[in-house]
Every structure is written in structure tokens, then in C-alpha cells.
Amino acid sequence: MTLNPGHMSVSHWRAIQTGEHLTLTGESRAAIAASAATVAAIVQRDDAVYGINTGFGLLASTRIDRADLATLQRNLVLSHAAGVGDPLPAPIIRLILGLKIVSLAHGASGIRPETIDALIALLTHDILPVIPAQGSVGASGDLAPLAHMTCCLLGIGDAIVHDVRKPAATALAEAGLAPLTLGPKEGLALLNGTQVSTAIALTALFAAQDLCQSALITGALSTDAARGSDAPFDPRIHALRGHPGQIEVAATLRRLIANSEIRDSHRIGDPRVQDPYCLRCQPQVMGAVFDLLAQVERTLTIEANGVTDNPLVFAAEGEVISGGNFHAEPVAFAADLLALALAETGSIAERRIAMLVDPAHSGLPAFLTPKPGLNSGYMIAHVTAAALTAENRMMAHPASIDSIPTSANQEDHVSMATHGARRSLQMTENLAAILGIEYLVACQALDCLAPLQTSAPLRAAHALLRREIPPLTDDRLLAPDIDHARHLVASGALRAIAKAN
Incomplete structure (x- = not known):
């Protein structure tokens, strides 16, 4: 290059x-x-x-x-x-x-x-x-x-x-x-x-972009598995508000659910007037996430292309001037924004998992097991998702406000950008596991609705998982299933389905 x-x-x-x-x-x-x-x-x-x-x-x-x-x-x-x-x-x-x-x-x-x-x-x-x-x-x-x-x-x-x-x-x-x-x-x-903090923040951004695209697939799977409505994704709703990310997410969700037999079977006679927010407000939440990721990308692209050492040499004038381009505040702010986006993506996904395993809200077997009581199904998988969600919320506290003086108070205000970027990178790993659990749970819920079929792109996502992980009939060791699903989410395979449809 x-x-x-x-x-x-x-x-x-x-x-x-x-x-x-x-x-x-x-x-x-x-x-x-x-x-x-x-x-x-x-x-x-x-x-x-x-x-x-x-x-x-x-x-x-x-x-x-x-x-x-x-x-x-x-x-x-x-x-x-x-x-x-x-x-x-x-x-x-x-x-x-x-x-x-x-x-x-x-x-x-x-x-x-x-x-x-x-x-x-x-x-x-x-x-x-x-x-x-x-x-x-x-x-x-x-x-x-x-x-x-x-x-x-x-x-x-x-x-x-x-x-x-x-x-x-x-x-x-x-x-x-x-x-x-x-x-x-x-x-x-x-x-x-600022090359170290920028490199870590860019790596976290790359992971976040892949994961948040995957979250559209897992969110669509959960929506159809819950027999949710696609009416909240109507383009007229989102055009009235005008946020570009929201408009794009709504369009993606519409495409992903289009022609689902499950959705069509509930268009007439479904007594529910509105779905819970974790389904209905996906365009508003994930749209805001994608708008935030776009801002982070703009900031980090500028930073990555800039000169951030000190002093700087201006050869045309023969001058060397001391300044402060080494201060990584833009990277720190970008890392903090990234943390917010990651925390919220995991938070709304955790709510969808909770809804699907709860028979009072999903209308499906408790914890999505054919024999609840004898089997616990996905009960503790949800607990793991909840634990990771709580951990990400804790880590989303801004790093950029935690300055500490160094170098005998000569360097008396610092950015904490490297810490913030490292924290965001850890959060991407947690989010991948949360979305992996949602992927497992949503596919299991779709299996419960057979013989009704979901849409073509969601069937592709379902088949991708089922090539590695069979449906959960009786309880088995779940950690390997979660790890496989997490890997699929993190690999970008689901992002490819979201982008293709």
C-alpha cells in the first residue's frame, strides 16, 4: 500500500x-x-x-x-x-x-x-x-x-x-x-x-461496527420469534423524525422480516396492540447507535491521519514550535461514545432475551425447553447475558473525565484515552457474547414455532447457527454452544447477511 x-x-x-x-x-x-x-x-x-x-x-x-x-x-x-x-x-x-x-x-x-x-x-x-x-x-x-x-x-x-x-x-x-x-x-x-490509543480505539470501532450489524440480525430473529409486528418499521414513521441511522435501521429490519410466514400468520386477529420497546424501538435505539459509530469513525479517521507529536517542525519556515497535539482528548471522547453505543446495544439485546425466555411475554415454553421443570433450558444463559450487560454498563462510565496530573504537575491535564480505548475493546468481547446468546435463544424460539417459517434472510441466519449447534431438547453443557454462537457473531458472518438483504 x-x-x-x-x-x-x-x-x-x-x-x-x-x-x-x-x-x-x-x-x-x-x-x-x-x-x-x-x-x-x-x-x-x-x-x-x-x-x-x-x-x-x-x-x-x-x-x-x-x-x-x-x-x-x-x-x-x-x-x-x-x-x-x-x-x-x-x-x-x-x-x-x-x-x-x-x-x-x-x-x-x-x-x-x-x-x-x-x-x-x-x-x-x-x-x-x-x-x-x-x-x-x-x-x-x-x-x-x-x-x-x-x-x-x-x-x-x-x-x-x-x-x-x-x-x-x-x-x-x-x-x-x-x-x-x-x-x-x-x-x-x-x-x-496518540498512535496506541488510536490503534486500540480503531480496533474497538471495527469490532463494534461488525457487532452492531449482527445485532440487527439477532434483533430481527427475536422480533419474528416473538411474533412481533413490523409496523413500527414503517418508513413513514422514521421519515417524520429524520435521523439517518434510524431510517436505515428501520429499512434493514423491514427487509429482514419481509415475507415471513410467522409474521403473516399474525397480521389478522393478533390481540396485541403494541410490542415491548425492545422490539418496537429498535430503529430508534440502533439508529442512534449507528449515528454514534459514524461520529466515532469520523473522529478517529481524522486523528489517524494527523500529526500528534511535539514539538512540530515547519521546514518551509525553518521553525520548530511546541504545542499540544499529543493530547488525545478527541480519542478519549470517541472511546467514551463507543462505550455508550456498545452498552446500549447489549442492553436492548438482553431485554429481548429476557422476553423470549419468559412464557408470560413470549407465549412460548418456559426458557424455551420442551420439558420445563425437568430441564432449565436457557434460564442461566439469560443470567450470563444479564451479567455481561451489567458489566458493560459499569464500564461505560466516561474515561475522559478522569484526568490525573503527571510529570510534577507540568503535564497537569491528561485524556485517559488509552484506558478508555482498552475498556471499549473489552466491551466488544462482552457484547459478542450477549448477541451470541440472543442468537441461540431466538433460533430456539423459531424452532418452537415450526412448521411456520421465518423470512429467507432469517432462515439463512438460522441455518448458519444450526450447522454447528443443534436445537436444545434436553439440557446439555451450554458454554460450548454460547462460545460457538459468540464466534459466529464476532466473525462478521451475520453482518454479511444484514448487508446482503
Whole structure:
């Protein structure tokens, strides 16, 4: 993939995450070289400029001798590699590298061409630095995790190569690469930035987009299984309100339920006047969710294409200016919005599960088992969904409002974006399990209505599940069923059905 800084789309980032190789344009290389020349000129003049020949943070007023500039950058990396926790997974590491490369490719960071080439080489050879997940407060940038990334360039720490963990120096040597010696400002340029929080937030967004599309399928399955009405999906209702997500979700639900024998069998003589909100208000709730996801995508796309280190080099004017682009507040807000969308999607799905297993509301056998009492059916599967829903609600508390001062109060307001993004990623795993349980329950409820058939797309979704999981007759170990269903939901297979119909 030829990088075009400032114009990278979500599809580009998905491709990088799955192993796409990268190359730079000649225009980017010229901008990088001009930026590096500006830094070199400052060093030659011996001007005092933050990050080039001064200390960092509260130590910015400390002047560093020219002979110590390489040691300054190396010490910065080593001292900041203070992360803890489990390593980030390989797809997120690839995305971090790609995001950092795109940021540096703008030519506003003062690094040399060979330094950005060293980053590209890590992706080309699939040498993935081991980066602990915890230790960033989202300003000034994702310092600790990006320091671990940079350590790999120096041949320090560990790397993962084709799923094998080994010393970074060994990984570089096996690929024919030499450890990097950092030039003036390069350590700071590599450490400063929002690439870790953005990479995690983008990964959570990708999962959320897939899951929320799957939620339209599981919601439609539940609606038909409950013999619900499709009247609330009438386009005239939604046109009067005007929200684009609501209009689109209603149209999708109409298509998914169209020509269902179950729905047609209840058009005449059904005593119910209105369905419960968990069925009737799906366009309003999920429409708002999709509108929120669109906003998150806009924010993260801008962030992923931007330059977020400090100070910034303006080669045309020969200036280096300190600012605050490393502050990840946009990412923190995006992660918090994502958390709200994930929590609400799980919340309304849990209500549909509860409705289907309750004979007073569904008109179906208790807990959807043919022999209730002797068997408990999906009783505790619903409890699991309720537990995960409660957990997601707890985690949906905003991370962005929880600032904490650091660096002797020099860095006195931070974003907590990395924490917020990690939290949202965990919430996607919970949501996948909730929707997997709804998928199981709704398909079991449809089986209870045989010989009546649901619509063609919902029959396809039902058949997809039944290829792996038989109907529940007598009680059996449910955890494997839930895991299979969760995997189907998370795989994007249901999203494909929603998109095709």
C-alpha cells in the first residue's frame, strides 16, 4: 500500500492491521528529508529548542551539550519504557506501527528518512515489538507504550515474529536489519503521539461496527420469534423524525422480516396492540447507535491521519514550535461514545432475551425447553447475558473525565484515552457474547414455532447457527454452544447477511 498521509480511510487501516505492506511516496520522502534538515540546522546553530537539545517535561529548561544529543534520545526511550500488563495483540501492534509511519510521513516531526524506513521494515518483516498494554494516560502522547515500540528499533526488549517471542536484537539480525541509532529529536518524535490509543480505539470501532450489524440480525430473529409486528418499521414513521441511522435501521429490519410466514400468520386477529420497546424501538435505539459509530469513525479517521507529536517542525519556515497535539482528548471522547453505543446495544439485546425466555411475554415454553421443570433450558444463559450487560454498563462510565496530573504537575491535564480505548475493546468481547446468546435463544424460539417459517434472510441466519449447534431438547453443557454462537457473531458472518438483504 502506498501511503497518502491525510487521506487514509478506515478500509486502509483494516488492511494494515491484517498485514498489508507499506511504501512511501516521493513527496512524503521529500517532506521528511526537509524536516530532518531543519533539525540538523538547529543543531548546527546550537539554538536551544525543546526536544532537540533540552531535557523533557519539567526538565525542559535543562540544556544538553551537542556531544550528548544521541545519548539524550536513547535515555528518553529507555526511561519511558515503563509499561506493565499483558502485551497488546499483533493486529493492534501492526496498526500502531502503521499509524506512527503515517504521522511521521507528513514531514513535520524532524526524523530522518532512514528512521521511518526502519519502522516500515518492522511491518515488512512482521517484526512486532512487544508493547505492554498499560502505562499511558493519553498525554503527552502514549509515551510508555511507544517507548517499548521504539526499543525494538534499537535492538532492545522483545519482539514477536510469526507468533514466536524473541529478543528484538535477534529478530532484527535474522531479518538482516541493524539496530537504529537515534538522531536529534527522533526519540521524542517516536514516543510522542496518540498512535496506541488510536490503534486500540480503531480496533474497538471495527469490532463494534461488525457487532452492531449482527445485532440487527439477532434483533430481527427475536422480533419474528416473538411474533412481533413490523409496523413500527414503517418508513413513514422514521421519515417524520429524520435521523439517518434510524431510517436505515428501520429499512434493514423491514427487509429482514419481509415475507415471513410467522409474521403473516399474525397480521389478522393478533390481540396485541403494541410490542415491548425492545422490539418496537429498535430503529430508534440502533439508529442512534449507528449515528454514534459514524461520529466515532469520523473522529478517529481524522486523528489517524494527523500529526500528534511535539514539538512540530515547519521546514518551509525553518521553525520548530511546541504545542499540544499529543493530547488525545478527541480519542478519549470517541472511546467514551463507543462505550455508550456498545452498552446500549447489549442492553436492548438482553431485554429481548429476557422476553423470549419468559412464557408470560413470549407465549412460548418456559426458557424455551420442551420439558420445563425437568430441564432449565436457557434460564442461566439469560443470567450470563444479564451479567455481561451489567458489566458493560459499569464500564461505560466516561474515561475522559478522569484526568490525573503527571510529570510534577507540568503535564497537569491528561485524556485517559488509552484506558478508555482498552475498556471499549473489552466491551466488544462482552457484547459478542450477549448477541451470541440472543442468537441461540431466538433460533430456539423459531424452532418452537415450526412448521411456520421465518423470512429467507432469517432462515439463512438460522441455518448458519444450526450447522454447528443443534436445537436444545434436553439440557446439555451450554458454554460450548454460547462460545460457538459468540464466534459466529464476532466473525462478521451475520453482518454479511444484514448487508446482503
